Amino acid sequence: xxxxxxxxxxxxxxxxxxxxxxxxxxxxxxxxxxxxxxxxxxxxxxxxxxxxxxxxxxxxxxxxxxxxxxxxxxxxxxxxxxxxxxxxxxxxxxxxxxxxxxxxxxxxxxxxxxxxxxxxxxxxxxxxxxxxxxxxxxxxxxxxxxxxxxxxxxxxxxxxxxxxxxxxxxxxxxxxxxxxxxxxxxxxxxxxxxxxxxxxxxxxxxxxxxxxxxxxxxxxxxxxxxxxxxxxxxxxxxxxxxxxxxxxxxxxxxxxxxxxxxxxxxxxxxxxxxxxxxxxxxxxxxxxxxxxxxxxxxxxxxxxxxxxxxxxxxxxxxxxxxxxxxxxxxxxxxxxxxxxxxxxxxxxxxxxxxxxxxxxxxxxxxxxxxxxxxxxxxxxxxxxxxxxxxxxxxxxxxxxxxxxxxxxxxxxxxxxxxxxxxxxxxxxxxxxxxxxxxxxxxxxxxxxxxxxxxxxxxxxxxxxxxxxxxxxxxxxxxxxxxxxxxxxxxxxxxxxxxxxxxxxxxxxxxxxxxxxxxxxxxxxxxxxxxxxxxxxxxxxxxxxxxxxxxxxxxxxxxxxxxxxxxxxxxxxxxxxxxxxxxxxxxxxxxxxxxxxxxxxxxxxxxxxxxxxxxxxxxxxxxxxxxxxxxxxxxxxxxxxxxxxxxxxxxxxxxxxxxxxxxxxxxxxxxxxxxxxxxxxxxxxx
Amino acid sequence: xxxxxxxxxxxxxxxxxxxxxxxxxxxxxxxxxxxxxxxxxxxxxxxxxxxxxxxxxxxxxxxxxxxxxxxxxxxxxxxxxxxxxxxxxxxxxxxxxxxxxxxxxxxxxxxxxxxxxxxxxxxxxxxxxxxxxx
Numbered sequence: 001x002x003x004x005x006x007x008x009x010x011x012x013x014x015x016x017x018x019x020x021x022x023x024x025x026x027x028x029x030x031x032x033x034x035x036x037x038x039x040x041x042x043x044x045x046x047x048x049x050x051x052x053x054x055x056x057x058x059x060x061x062x063x064x065x066x067x068x069x070x071x072x073x074x075x076x077x078x079x080x081x082x083x084x085x086x087x088x089x090x091x092x093x094x095x096x097x098x099x100x101x102x103x104x105x106x107x108x109x110x111x112x113x114x115x116x117x118x119x120x121x122x123x124x125x126x127x128x129x130x131x132x133x134x135x136x137x138x139x140x141x142x143x144x145x146x147x148x149x150x151x152x153x154x155x156x157x158x159x160x161x162x163x164x165x166x167x168x169x170x171x172x173x174x175x176x177x178x179x180x181x182x183x184x185x186x187x188x189x190x191x192x193x194x195x196x197x198x199x200x201x202x203x204x205x206x207x208x209x210x211x212x213x214x215x216x217x218x219x220x221x222x223x224x225x226x227x228x229x230x231x232x233x234x235x236x237x238x239x240x241x242x243x244x245x246x247x248x249x250x251x252x253x254x255x256x257x258x259x260x261x262x263x264x265x266x267x268x269x270x271x272x273x274x275x276x277x278x279x280x281x282x283x284x285x286x287x288x289x290x291x292x293x294x295x296x297x298x299x300x301x302x303x304x305x306x307x308x309x310x311x312x313x314x315x316x317x318x319x320x321x322x323x324x325x326x327x328x329x330x331x332x333x334x335x336x337x338x339x340x341x342x343x344x345x346x347x348x349x350x351x352x353x354x355x356x357x358x359x360x361x362x363x364x365x366x367x368x369x370x371x372x373x374x375x376x377x378x379x380x381x382x383x384x385x386x387x388x389x390x391x392x393x394x395x396x397x398x399x400x401x402x403x404x405x406x407x408x409x410x411x412x413x414x415x416x417x418x419x420x421x422x423x424x425x426x427x428x429x430x431x432x433x434x435x436x437x438x439x440x441x442x443x444x445x446x447x448x449x450x451x452x453x454x455x456x457x458x459x460x461x462x463x464x465x466x467x468x469x470x471x472x473x474x475x476x477x478x479x480x481x482x483x484x485x486x487x488x489x490x491x492x493x494x495x496x497x498x499x500x501x502x503x504x505x506x507x508x509x510x511x512x513x514x515x516x517x518x519x520x521x522x523x524x525x526x527x528x529x530x531x532x533x534x535x536x537x538x539x540x541x542x543x544x545x546x547x548x549x550x551x552x553x554x555x556x557x558x559x560x561x562x563x564x565x566x567x568x569x570x571x572x573x574x575x576x577x578x579x580x581x582x583x584x585x586x587x588x589x590x591x592x593x594x595x596x597x598x599x600x601x602x603x604x605x606x607x608x609x610x611x612x613x614x615x616x617x618x619x620x621x622x623x624x625x626x627x628x629x630x631x632x633x634x635x636x637x638x639x640x641x642x643x644x645x646x647x648x649x650x651x652x653x654x655x656x657x658x659x660x661x662x663x664x665x666x667x668x669x670x671x672x673x674x675x676x677x678x679x680x681x682x683x684x685x
Numbered sequence: 686x687x688x689x690x691x692x693x694x695x696x697x698x699x700x701x702x703x704x705x706x707x708x709x710x711x712x713x714x715x716x717x718x719x720x721x722x723x724x725x726x727x728x729x730x731x732x733x734x735x736x737x738x739x740x741x742x743x744x745x746x747x748x749x750x751x752x753x754x755x756x757x758x759x760x761x762x763x764x765x766x767x768x769x770x771x772x773x774x775x776x777x778x779x780x781x782x783x784x785x786x787x788x789x790x791x792x793x794x795x796x797x798x799x800x801x802x803x804x805x806x807x808x809x810x811x812x813x814x815x816x817x818x819x
Contacts, residue, residue, distance in 0.1 A: 460776075464744065464773055467773045468695055468697065468698065468773065469697075471697065471698060471701065471773070471794060471798075471801075472697035472698075472701070474797060474798055475697070475701035475704075475798040475801065476697070476700075476701070477798075478798035478799065479701070479704050479798070500798075504797055
């Protein structure tokens with residue numbers, strides 16, 4: 001029998017145990033008898049000396065059949081081996097029993113029977129016919145025990161019951177000292193008590209080997225099996241005792257009729273007692289079942305999820321409170337509906353397909369999310385887990401559906417998706433805007449670059465074209481001076497000098513302007529620049545150009561910045577050059593280069609200037625001193641400021657007339673905000 | 686007789702150069718051309734001997750002094766011809782390019798004539814060397 005063990009099935013363990021015990025006991029009995037005979041003990045006659053003795057043939061057959069029966073326990077593990085063994089055993093027993101019957105009949109029927117028997121192939125048997133027939137029946141039954149068909153089972157049971165009943169009757173008869181079989185005319189004895197006992201055992205074992213119907217009850221693990229196993233033996237013992245009592249009472253003063261009545265009453269009492277006992281056991285079992293049911297019902301009803309038992313056609317068999325809540329309908333209404341009716345039409349086909357798959361067995365249990373329609377028509381999203389319950393035979397019986405309301409979760413998910421969609425849309429918009437801006441900037445940058453290049457080319461060519469006439473003016477002026485100088489008076493020569501000086505100055509201006517223009521071009525190549533070292537070097541050059549001046553340079557240590565070295569060079573050259581120039585009138589000049597509050601500075605104690613005019617300082621060509629005082633192009637500071645701005649820094653002065661000037665500047669790491677300069681109305685160059 | 690070829694389009698500059706050379710005792714043998722094509726024609730003319738020195742202004746028409754220099758240096762006949770580049774610009778790029786293309790010297794034309802004369806003195810010395818080597 002395949003399938004998972006359920007209490008309704010006969011317990012295989014009990015079956016095997018029963019069969020093995022019967023077989024073993026029967027074989028042991030036979031063995032004991034043979035041993036007793038061999039050893040000359042009184043065993044064969046035990047326990048009832050006048051109840052006959054099992055004859056050795058019977059004992060031998062008990063051993064064979066008992067062993068064969070015991071082998072049944074290995075029927076499943078080694079089917080062919082056990083079948084062979086059982087077959088051999090049954091064959092031996094059958095043949096032996098058959099020959100015994102034949103011989104016995106021959107001996108009884110034919111006058112020359114004994115001689116024939118003696119001359120036959122088989123050794124003379126001493127078994128009586130009932131025993132031999134029983135053995136024959138049991139041999140056949142044992143063979144049939146291995147079959148699986150209905151008729152083999154029926155045949156087996158018929159044979160076993162017959163044999164068993166016969167043996168039981170003989171045994172009981174011996175118990176009551178009334179052997180049913182009167183000694184036949186022949187000298188052969190009737191069935192012995194041990195034989196009867198052994199035959200009964202074997203019969204029971206054969207019946208137990210294929211439990212069916214009422215025989216199966218005994219091996220079941222259910223309450224019924226339990227009761228049967230307790231009450232039936234008790235009943236048998238009770239009725240046997242009553243029988244014994246009857247026999248005893250009959251012979252006493254009570255007489256046969258009275259004792260008969262008494263026995264009948266006693267039987268009724270025993271029956272009632274047995275039934276009452278049985279009822280009590282049943283009640284207890286019933287109480288346990290009820291309690292178990294109650295627990296299930298409570299769990300089912302109070303679960304926080306909706307549970308429904310659904311028939312195969314979709315009808316609701318049972319629903320719990322939560323299921324009704326989720327479905328939005330009262331219990332009574334649901335009872336009359338089918339599951340299909342509450343599924344959302346769009347999800348219906350999928351749902352039916354799943355149900356079919358569960359029935360077919362292609363899926364075992366499934367979880368999905370789908371929509372149901374509530375009683376008021378609103379939609380609810382549920383998380384559904386569905387499985388199918390089958391009977392022991394494997395046929396589907398009903399569905400179990402577990403639902404959870406996930407509407408809230410779905411709403412949140414939808415809101416999240418919408419928000420994400422909105423976000424993505426905005427991001428796309430912004431990206432498009434940014435791309436547009438970026439393209440515009442690119443175009444502007446390209447244009448600027450283009451314009452810058454054009455400006456540089458322009459400046460380059462213009463300056464070249466401007467220089468040529470200057471060279472002519474200065475050159476020819478000089479030549480004139482050389483050739484005709486003698487013919488000119490001092491004043492004329494002086495005018496010539498001034499003309500030439502003006503040309504030279506113009507060239508200087510052009511150079512400075514060109515440098516200034518060039519500063520706007522090209523990217524900054526920023527590196528770590530040692531300002532201290534650069535300042536020292538420039539100071540040295542200034543000193544070397546004019547060694548007679550007494551001047552002191554105080555240059556702070558470790559000044560450095562991330563900047564373009566070439567531009568920094570120009571910047572320092574200009575500032576230090578200015579400081580050098582504007583302290584030239586002093587006997588002893590002091591020029592300082594250092595840092596203060598995150599900015600660099602170049603300070604001199606020279607001529608200084610009035611801060612009120614400071615805004616003009618950085619305009620190209622603006623000069624706060626006349627040429628008589630200090631020469632200069634006026635471009636220097638404009639250049640310096642351009643350099644500082646290109647580095648993203650700031651520059652501002654502090655000065656007073658005759659008290660010197662300090663120029664503070666940063667190169668992109670400004671932490672000090674400079675004081676605001678009064679701005680002119682001009683636009684920045 | 687050694688000749689010096691001057692390639693200069695600006696008449697003022699050319700005149701000043703001549704005066705400067707005279708001041709440095711170089712008066713004879715100066716040939717003047719005013720554009721690139723004439724210069725190349727003169728230098729490519731097999732009938733006439735090559736000058737001993739070329740003074741080349743970078744900004745002569747039609748294609749500039751650097752291009753003339755490149756052509757001269759790619760022609761086997763004029764590959765080793767001494768060339769002094771003259772220019773008014775401070776452009777380092779021009780200077781580097783000139784040397785890269787094989788100029789022998791580079792002279793800037795300052796505004797001050799006195800300074801110009803002294804730089805031309807260098808040329809004068811070089812000229813005298815060339816003349817001595819015959």
